[in-house]
Amino acid sequence: MTEKLGIQYPVIQAGMAGTTTPELVAAVSNAGGLGTLGAGYMKAEDMRKTIVEIKQKTDRPFGVNLFVPEASEISVEKIKKANELLRPYREELGVAEPEIKEMSTANFDKQVEIIIQEKVAVCSFTFGVPSKETVQKLKEENIVVMGTATTVKEALINQEQGMDMVVMQGSEAGGHRGTFSGSFGDAMIGTMSLIPQAADHIQIPVIAAGGIMDGRGVLAALTLGAQAVQMGTAFVTAAESGAKTQHIDAILTGTEDQTVITSVFSGKPARGIQNDFIREMKPYEESLPEYPIMNTLTTGIRGEAARQNRPEWIHLWSGQSPRLSKRKPAAELLSDIISQVNQIINNR
């Protein structure tokens, strides 16, 4: 697996959209892991600039994570209701109501083209699987193609679609759920259960995600049948992370029982630390516009809330292991993990 990815350690930094900086991606790759640019929310040309910037900071392989576009219906009525609910936040922060534009798959197609042009080593996908044609096109250019799944069924879909490997996202994981087939609730499978069952039922390599923060988690995941791990929350608090200060602080002081699954920020279920926005919007959760519309509606609020230091209105994505978080340079986080793995093995 490390050979296929051209990396030294089987540790992948999750492509967290909005949080990954060129510095973070390069730092992880330079330290022997696989850094990943979370490009889900990026315009294709901005993504290209960032890829070029990463290449200036590392000559090691790195990945880019894309969101597979979803057909979501624009309900004028739902948007109107959501805007009414969001008005008090916007008024207090002084944020304007955003315009909702017709969505197209053009940006995604352009992102794939750029990844090919820039010869990015790894292209990973979340929120579904791209077409077989897209997968084949990337593979023909020797780009490793990596999917995301939350159930064995979804893992099989990834395999059938031609993915080289698949990230199995356990219920502990922070941020958005990658579920794309079946109900989100049914797909909340703990990492301890998900990894061995996936490993037994698919032929492509399994990458474990969800709750993994240190050498204990990495070795446990490999023991369960994964060939690598993907870690998100652990790198949100890295020195090179682009996360908002309030987000980093919330993780560093958080406890395992503080996170909830909520779709009030983006219209799609995600795990984050409980706060006022989640609590206040919860009664309306089922009737909000779908992802990515709801995401667009709250982006301005969240950005301005961060600038005005109002963590109670920011998405504080976190997995269920915040007590294990550390504020350190990414290279140090990674070397701590490798030392701990070796120590556990040597003590046996």
Added chain:
Amino acid sequence: MTEKLGIQYPVIQAGMAGTTTPELVAAVSNAGGLGTLGAGYMKAEDMRKTIVEIKQKTDRPFGVNLFVPEASEISVEKIKKANELLRPYREELGVAEPEIKEMSTANFDKQVEIIIQEKVAVCSFTFGVPSKETVQKLKEENIVVMGTATTVKEALINQEQGMDMVVMQGSEAGGHRGTFSGSFGDAMIGTMSLIPQAADHIQIPVIAAGGIMDGRGVLAALTLGAQAVQMGTAFVTAAESGAKTQHIDAILTGTEDQTVITSVFSGKPARGIQNDFIREMKPYEESLPEYPIMNTLTTGIRGEAARQNRPEWIHLWSGQSPRLSKRKPAAELLSDIISQVNQIINNR
């Protein structure tokens, strides 16, 4: 840990009330693990008889698991409403409406006395912590006292109460949630997250539970910082198990995405395989009588549903790893686990 428990392998069979037979408990202990009688629903004198029976089948240490009594209010109105909802099931099955008696802690106190008299090696508790006096009384008789927790906070309460060790129950676990402090929802922590965070914050040994079914899970749990594991679902399908045939079949053919957390069977959240009873009663879940009243109200229905082969109305408790289940004698399940652990370590 194995020394303290007087066992060969750090594997504890969970004390599943209603499912553990003298044969199962003795088989696990004879094979080098710790068998546990789930005595939560037993009358004290029946429990004594069963303990005597287990002793005839093994001279190895075994445990008894008790439910810590909870103060639950008897709401005549709630019981009336629940009985109305349950009437169609009772009529179709030909089951009478049970009488709800005033609850007392007398049976629990008597159970503790018998455990002392019978010199049972291990006494484990679920649904809360007993008084410090009870814990001390057991420890003075050299009985190992084991608690259950679902958060770090609950683990600390167990430690403070004097427990020798604590089972940390991850969200993957089948059957009843052991949560006794705070909300059930906040305490749904995946095993991968729960174990290292608990191990870092308490001094007494941690026993991992939730999603562990084979040697991979056992070694992963030990890697995360646990000193032993507790397995429930894996032993429900053991040849010696007392589980209903339909329950065993549901696990053996189940998949990881079929279980749900429901309180419609007992009034307390538990993980089981989705079926008609859960679906049909779900709309009323929040207004049903509390545990153990609701449990008493549905016991007859479930028993008769099993006799009439109606799995759609039986509690099919299962963790999130049913794909890993096997129908084998308990000794073979255990020896498979130990072989797999050794194989993984030797292959490194």
